[in-house]
Amino acid sequence: MRSAEPGFLRVIGLMSGTSLDGVDAALIETDGVTVGRRGASLSLGYDAALRQALYALFDRASELRGDEPELLSAERALTDIHAEAVRQVLTMEGEVDLIGFHGQTLFHAPQSGRTWQIGDALRLSGATGLPVIHDFRSDDVRAGGEGAPLAPWYHAACLAGQGRPVAILNIGGVANVTYVGRDGTILACDTGPGNALLDDWALRHTGVACDHDGALARAGQVDQARLTALLAAPFFHRLPPKSLDRQAFIAALDLLAPLSAEDGAATLVAFTVQAVATTILPEAPRAWFVCGGGRHNPVLMQALAETLAGRVAPVETLGWNGDMVEAECFAYLAMRSLRGLPLSAPGITGAPGLFTGGRLSAAAIRPAPGFWPLPSRDAALSRDPH
Known part of the structure; x- marks a missing residue:
């Protein structure tokens, strides 16, 4: 009806x-x-x-x-x-x-x-x-x-009444951010890899296309030299707006190939997080509300909370269904x-x-x-x- x-x-x-x-x-x-x-x-x-x-x-x-x-x-x-x-x-x-x-x-x-x-x-x-x-x-x-x-139109429509500046961080296969400034200005871009590389890595090493509960990453150590090499890509020095193909950083899996399953997963989580942290925004958001599959990974969410200025929380705190x-x-x-x-x-x-x-x-x-x-x-x- x-x-x-x-x-x-x-x-x-x-x-x-x-x-x-x-x-x-x-x-x-x-x-x-x-x-x-x-x-x-x-x-x-x-x-x-x-x-x-x-x-x-x-x-x-x-x-x-x-x-x-x-x-x-x-x-x-x-x-x-x-x-x-x-x-x-x-x-x-x-x-x-x-x-x-x-x-x-x-x-x-x-x-x-x-x-x-x-x-x-x-x-x-x-x-x-x-x-x-x-x-x-x-x-x-x-x-x-x-x-x-394209999601920022919807994000902004649903963010009415939230303190600004505020960001919606969507972590799907690729991660993207919607930033709403103090004056209501909307700025958006892909930030870098989301879950796709980590899923591919987990499938290659475990036969399951997901690092369930961040178990692999939690047991590993970040390879800082390889992480630095990944973050040197020209994409991360570009101003928003910008976007990515899913396969844009697929070569990262070859770069990390010598690492253990655990260390590779930890490095890929750090790659996703640091890509978000280095995204150039007009002002640090007061809060980051996270949607998409990445918010189910507790290691990723903890790393975001430890790295980003401002509150980090799943969009469920806004009453949304993040999936x-x-x-x-x-x-x-x-x-x-x-x-x-x-x-x-x-x-x-x-x-x-x-x-x-x-x-x-x-x-x-x-x-x-x-x-x-x-x-x-x-x-x-x-x-x-x-």
Whole structure:
């Protein structure tokens, strides 16, 4: 049954991050400016075959044409598990208006004018009977922006009333920060690696793609010489906004290869933390609220608390669900796209102005009352994987 406020839609956001652990789905009610009720949410994990298929595409992504059988097979499987996530949320929530579908980033190289998220939006629309907003990053990159991060719009909307300056630190496969200054100015960037390198390292040494409870890192010692070498990368001397591809620092695993499993994990945790600490912000935040999978690692959270000025706490202290922030974000961004509101901004993505983005795909949909007519500006009824 519909319960959204006038002008608000009920939107399901979907997020598949660079950690490749699965899809998160979350419903929010929003008008694209403010956030109303947060509804049902869930996570569906990827099986080993899909995770392996996606990972195998990463290193080849810059060379792929988009029609390779292995890519199309992985894209179908990815889309179908997203559709199942939507169906489960619909079972809990009933009527929904719109889906925000991020897809899976295969390649992100804004300096080359390209970002690529796979996922068949028309297939998802047909499977769920709902219109789908997708391809959130491409317009920003074409305009000269970094295409990431996009979550700061949602973070800032949810941070009303918090003492400033304040930061939201998202530690997914890549880590990124949203900084809200004393005057409300928003600045954002990727800070460096998040969980991806540590997950890859743990998989290589233990067969499990996660350092559960930070056990490996807790037992190890940081190799300071190798950490210094990692932090010498030019990326860490750039001012925000800036963004990263998941594989940008994959060579770190080779640099750390001579180390024990424990020492390598400890060094990778220190790498993530020091990358955050060296990010150039106008003023030290009074508080850092942490979301994403990284906040489940107690060694990482302790290191952040010991290194960063200001309070460090999980976003649950704000009443948020830290596992669902990004999924909720893409529900919010879908509504902004539908209304033609900005997804780009100079301080967030580095784009030269305020620009909207996203594409609409719709196939055999069941329009909800009050949803139609859709803005023709966004209509994209044929699939373009790039």
